[in-house]
């Protein structure tokens with residue numbers, strides 16, 4: 279990144295309410311937060327060590343689903359019974375690296391407990407719904423202002439199942455979705471294949487969720503949002519936050535390696551790297567990374583018309599601007615542990631099975647793999663709210679599997695918190711202090 283990409287124009291709010299806000303991290307959450315802070319008249323610095331929208335960020339390589347119905351947490355009743363199998367099978371849908379188990383264990387136990395009963399899953403779903411509802415519309419509005427409306431498509435998403443029985447096996451999830459207001463259309467095999475002629479015949483049942491949408495290129499979208507923030511007056515600084523200078527309970531500066539940026543407010547939006555910054559702001563948060571992978575095939579011979587989640591591999595296939603992407607897998611391992619590209623091989627093989635027109639022998643130049651890190655809490659809910667030690671510091675991370683879709687409302691909430699307005703939804707479920 280060019281460290282001199284700096285747009286210094288700063289509007290000071292005439293009422294004196296404008297603060298200098300440092301947004302830590304230029305993933306989708308930081309980018310949206312910056313835009314809303316700017317709209318409220320704050321002076322904004324975005325602090326990011328790498329290229330906004332670059333491959334280091336989870337926001338780069340996700341499936342792009344803007345699924346306002348994704349309210350079911352990853353941990354569900356009965357999942358705990360499968361954990362021994364996950365530990366023994368490094369290539370299963372959820373893998374835990376043995377060496378990392380002692381460190382991840384407290385998080386993992388809480389993760390399993392949070393999904394242990396239908397009541398708990400429903401509680402999480404109700405809270406998530408408030409954050410996600412209408413988000414494709416909110417994304418679209420921001421994308422239009424940023425000049426990238428073409429990247430946001432609001433035409434629904436599909437879930438595809440080998441059989442109706444496989445759908446019925448997920449009855450609990452769908453009944454909770456119905457309870458929180460999600461509606462869908464069920465598709466027979468004929469209806470599904472009429473909509474999706476490239477899809478393999480072994481999928482015989484589909485669910486179409488019209489309210490959802492998708493992003494055609496998440497990395498480009500984030501880059502465009504940050505460029506829009508800069509056009510609105512934000513300053514982009516290349517650097518890494520290491521902590522805060524807090525005096526008498528008020529924020530004076532964000533510390534960086536060997537320096538500091540004087541400011542009156544800050545937003546922690548460093549994704550999977552947010553835990554240490556949260557601790558520096560006085561909060562012990564239960565944050566781990568659920569690592570995931572994607573495979574991309576350029577110029578695919580067969581592809582979905584509508585992005586689809588395949589129930590048998592729990593991965594989402596999306597036709598992006600750069601090619602056909604299948605994103606999924608959960609791997610509990612250290613943030614910086616080496617990628618296990620066998621997991622991306624699994625995704626590639628699944629993609630070939632989903633779309634038979636793709637050639638079995640693919641030139642290496644057409645295939646790309648990526649490893650990403652979902653910033654995840656054990657209860658499947660993000661941390662959004664002020665820090666314990668200093669209300670000038672706002673937490674905005676931990677969105678796990680739904681950070682892309684949740685970013686639109688999270689940015690609005692951050693703007694409301696920074697300006698002292700009443701948040702548009704109750705923030706108690708997302709309180710960063712809930713981990714004790």
Ligand SMILES: Cc1cc2nc3c(=O)[nH]c(=O)nc-3n(C[C@H](O)[C@H](O)[C@H](O)COP(=O)(O)OP(=O)(O)OC[C@H]3O[C@@H](n4cnc5c(N)ncnc54)[C@H](O)[C@@H]3O)c2cc1C
Nearest residue numbers: 303305307336337340341343519549570650680681682683
């Ligand atoms: C395989 C996969 C598929 C997914 N699919 C979807 C999907 O379809 N829909 C959906 O809604 N979500 C999806 N997600 C989840 C989503 O990608 C994340 O929840 C979301 O991108 C998190 O955004 P973020 O801005 O919090 O973090 P990130 O995108 O990771 O950005 C954090 C930024 O902070 C920077 N940073 C780190 N440390 C510091 C520091 N000390 N100082 C300054 N900056 C720092 C990083 O360089 C990075 O740019 C998926 C994730 C994966 C891995």
